[in-house]
Amino acid sequence: MRHMNNNIIYLGWVSFFTDFASSMVTTLVPLYVVYILNEGVDKLGIIIAAASFISYFFRILFGYLSDRFTLVKPLVVSGYLISALTKPMLALTQGYIGVAIIRGVERAGKAVRSAPKDALISAYSETNYSGKTFGFHKTMDIAGELGGAICIFLILTWFTLDKDSIRLIFAATLIPGLIASAIALFLVKDIPTSIQAKNEKRKAVINQQDMRLLPLIIIYFTSLFFILSNQFLIIKVKQAGYSFSIIPLFIIILTLSQTLFSYYSGVITDKIGNHKMLLIAFVFGTLSLLALWQEYLWLCFILLGMFTVMSLNAIRAYISQYAISKAFVYGIFYGGIALTSSLGAIIVGQLWKQFGFETVILFSLSGMIILLLVLAVWI
Incomplete structure (x- = not known):
C-alpha cells in the first residue's frame, strides 16, 4: 500500500486475528455464564466489571512504563501473547469466578499492549498520512470483529450450543491468537533507536x-x-x-x-x-x-x-x-x-x-x- 509502512500492515493483521478471537469470546461469554453455567445476571455484571476495570485502568500504568523505560515491542508482544494464551482457558472454567479471573487476565493483556501499540503505529506513520494509518488499523480491528461474529453465527447455525461445543470454541481461539502473537514477534519491528532517544528526553x-x-x-x-x-x-x-x-x-x-x-x-x-x-x-x-x-x-x-x-x-x-x-x-x-x-x-x-x-x-x-x-x- 502506498504511504504505508510494512510495520503498520503487520500490526493491522495482528489486530485482525486478535479481534477475531476476542469477538468469538465476547459474543459467547454472556450466554455461557447465564445459560450454560447457570449463573445469575449479577454474576455476569461482576465479570464485565472486572474485565472493564483491568482493561482500562492498567493502561495508565503500562503507558507510563512504556514511556519511562522505552519498552515498546516487548510490551506489545507480551500483551498479545497474554491474551492469546488466556482466552482458551475459558474452556476449563466451572463457575463465574473462574470466568472473571480469566477475563481479567486476558484484558490485562489488552492493557499491557494498548499504549505501546499506539506508539509503534505513530512511530512508523508518515508525517502527512497518520489519519490514513490509524484508519487502516481501525478497519482491520473491525474486520476481525466482524469475522469472529460471522464465524460464531456459522458455527451455531450448524451445531447446537451446549457446554461441550462452547468450550471447544473457546479452545479454538488459541489458533488466531497464536497467529497474531507470531506476527507481532517475528515480523513487527521495534521503534527506531532515534525515536526512543527522543522519547527518553520527554x-x-x-x-x-x-x-x-x-x-x-x-x-x-x-x-x-x-x-x-x-x-x-x-x-x-x-x-x-x-x-x-x-x-x-x-x-x-x-x-x-x-x-x-x-x-x-x-x-x-x-x-x-x-x-x-x-x-x-x-x-x-x-x-x-x-x-x-x-x-x-x-x-x-x-x-x-x-x-x-x-x-x-x-x-x-x-x-x-x-x-x-x-x-x-x-x-x-x-x-x-x-x-x-x-x-x-x-x-x-x-x-x-x-x-x-x-x-x-x-x-x-x-x-x-x-x-x-x-x-x-x-x-
Whole structure:
C-alpha cells in the first residue's frame, strides 16, 4: 500500500486475528455464564466489571512504563501473547469466578499492549498520512470483529450450543491468537533507536489548565455508568426469544453501525464542535434505551453503535484539541472509563437480578435523560 509502512500492515493483521478471537469470546461469554453455567445476571455484571476495570485502568500504568523505560515491542508482544494464551482457558472454567479471573487476565493483556501499540503505529506513520494509518488499523480491528461474529453465527447455525461445543470454541481461539502473537514477534519491528532517544528526553507534565476539561469528560464518564453493555443486551436478546444462532447477527449489526458512523461523526464533529456532537450522541444513547424498552432490539443495537462511536470520537477530539498535558488527561480518561463502566456493570447486574429488567431500564434511561438535559443547558 502506498504511504504505508510494512510495520503498520503487520500490526493491522495482528489486530485482525486478535479481534477475531476476542469477538468469538465476547459474543459467547454472556450466554455461557447465564445459560450454560447457570449463573445469575449479577454474576455476569461482576465479570464485565472486572474485565472493564483491568482493561482500562492498567493502561495508565503500562503507558507510563512504556514511556519511562522505552519498552515498546516487548510490551506489545507480551500483551498479545497474554491474551492469546488466556482466552482458551475459558474452556476449563466451572463457575463465574473462574470466568472473571480469566477475563481479567486476558484484558490485562489488552492493557499491557494498548499504549505501546499506539506508539509503534505513530512511530512508523508518515508525517502527512497518520489519519490514513490509524484508519487502516481501525478497519482491520473491525474486520476481525466482524469475522469472529460471522464465524460464531456459522458455527451455531450448524451445531447446537451446549457446554461441550462452547468450550471447544473457546479452545479454538488459541489458533488466531497464536497467529497474531507470531506476527507481532517475528515480523513487527521495534521503534527506531532515534525515536526512543527522543522519547527518553520527554518529561511528564501536569498542567493545571487541563482541569477545565474535566466537566465534559466527567459527563462522558457518567454516560458509561448508565448505558448498558452489549453483553447485557445479548442476554436480553435471548430472553426475547431469539435462538442462540441468531444472536451473533446482533453483534454484526452493532459492529457495522459503528463502522458506518465512525468516520462521518468525526467529520461532523469538526464542523459543529465537540459539545454538540456529544449531545447528539447522548440523544442516540437515550433512544437506544427506549428501543430496548419497547423490544425493538435490532434498532437498539444500531443506535448503541451510533452512540458509542459518536461519543468516543467527540471526547477524544476534545482532549486532542484542548489538552496541554495529553498524557495526564488521557490517564484521567482511561482511569475514569475503568471506574464508571465497571461500577455501572455491577449495579446493573444487581438491579437486574434483584428487581428485574424493567428496573434496569428505568435506572439507565433516567440517568441518560438527566445527562442529556445537563449537557443541553450547558451548551
